[in-house]
Amino acid sequence: MPYLPTAQSFLEQSRLLISARPTTTRITTKYTLPKTSPPDPSKSKSPPPPSSEPSQPHQPQPPKATLTLKTYDPISGTCLKYETDKAAEVGRLIAALGSCGRVMAALPAKEEAVDEGAMEVDAPVKEDAEGKAKAVPKEKELKGGQGQGQHKGGEKGGGGGGGGKKKKGKK
């Protein structure tokens, strides 16, 4: 049961698995809140150092919940996993589940303008996974690439200029 390092690679692999086995593949999203109370010493595997517990007042912190995504095909036994604890990723992951749902429902792949704007990294993944044989996205890719390049250049230039001005002001 491999955990994939990034959400992007997880989604890419999941899309490939779903498009290969659309009927049997399922995506399970597990949201887990761990127990907040200190674990029973009888239950825990290793005895916690008793001296460190009172000295570290970590109790008021909110519990660290985790979100685990699992794409599993019981027929081939393929299992892909991704785990995160960042709230910022939830919206994007659910949106990606929606686009995976489109593949499951055997709907044609759809270009999502929102995704491209918000996460430019996502765009090439989709094209890889869904539009393999289609040559149409190429143009888009090129345009996207140029756009990104310009953006980066602009940012770099701006940043450099700002830095220079600051230095001059200080001296």
Add this chain to the structure above:
Amino acid sequence: MATGHLSTDEFLIRLATLFESRRSVNHGSVFLTQKRLSPHDLPKAATDTPLPPSSPFPDLHPPHPLPILIRATNGKSKDKRKDKIKLSTVIQADELEGFFMRYADVCKAGMSGLKKRDRSGRKAKGKAKKKKGASGGGVEGEKKG
């Protein structure tokens, strides 16, 4: 599952309460599953025409879009089965987009235990950079002097 599927609205409302119950206890899990609702899962009346095995993988290119089955449980099983909450709903292909928008909102609201985006770290970094820059300038000045 014999009780049948909920409507989309009902499902989302009950899912929100499921998340809320986890939050009040401050412990537990919510499992969400999505899969294709294949014709085999449908009652027999819905599949009056048997699927001809014309191709080795007839499910790869179905003649029409298939609905998606969404399930949600609190993961209680075995000896705690009586506490188990099971929700399910069927989303037709043309309703997918709208459903997932609302589903994402419910999930974002419900998964409140996850780490918020840490903005304090970025601020600290910025300060550190400024300090570094200042000290660097100072060193340069000293050298020049």
